[in-house]
């Protein structure tokens with residue numbers, strides 16, 4: 001499990017994350033849901049090690065990683081901007097990290113082929129990012145996360161650059177991949193239909209605190225506050 005205990009983070013006088021406790025179970029897709037500015041990305045970056053908390057601790061599978069570097073935490077990240085190298089082909093983009101880490105060429109090739117198949121990108125490996133659709137680019141970003149071979153993947157609004165129709169299909173692809181590879185995914189979104197449609201569990205945040213957490217059905221059927229009800233869109 002991934003455990004955050006008493007995590008706080010301030011920017012100047014503004015406390016963005018307020019002494020928050022949270023646990024993510026292995027093999028689940030958990031959506032961090034909440035309005036713009038509530039602290040979702042900050043929380044994800046604290047988990048990734050891209051920010052250091054002012055207080056509190058981060059544990060992964062019983063190991064304290066509060067001060068560990070991002071690369072020592074054994075996780076992948078997927079961002080909304082894809083962050084692909086424009087001058088590299090699809091295959092080179094996917095393999096870049098493995099090359100840096102010194103993965104053997106034969107092993108790189110095998111993982112590349114597996115990832116291309118899993119993300120339905122076969123035949124596109126020689127294209128440049130500019131020659132791909134938004135959905136295809138997002139799948140390259142996913143493939144790149146998959147070949148790293150980490151069992152934890154953090155995603156920050158990975159579909160927000162896609163149109164509504166594509167969002168729907170890529171959402172299902174992400175969910176299917178997560179289940180097939182038994183990955184632990186923390187998925188940041190401000191879109192309640194996305195969270196409701198794909199998550200095992202939803203953590204609803206507001207202003208740096210957790211308002212409610214539970215299965216999509218629990219949040220929908222028994223919202224704990226007016227805020228939950230309004231945000232989830234529960235029937236009155």
Ligand code: ATP
Pocket residue numbers: 011016034035036037038039040041042043190
């Ligand atoms: P969105 O849905 O718009 O992406 P979010 O829930 O991801 O929002 P965060 O990006 O975590 O929100 O930001 C939470 C608050 O912290 C915001 O008020 C933001 O302005 C502030 N913030 C985030 N990063 C920094 C920073 N590096 N310096 C100062 N303030 C920051």
Ligand code: MG
Pocket residue numbers: 040041042156
């Ligand atoms: Mg954000």
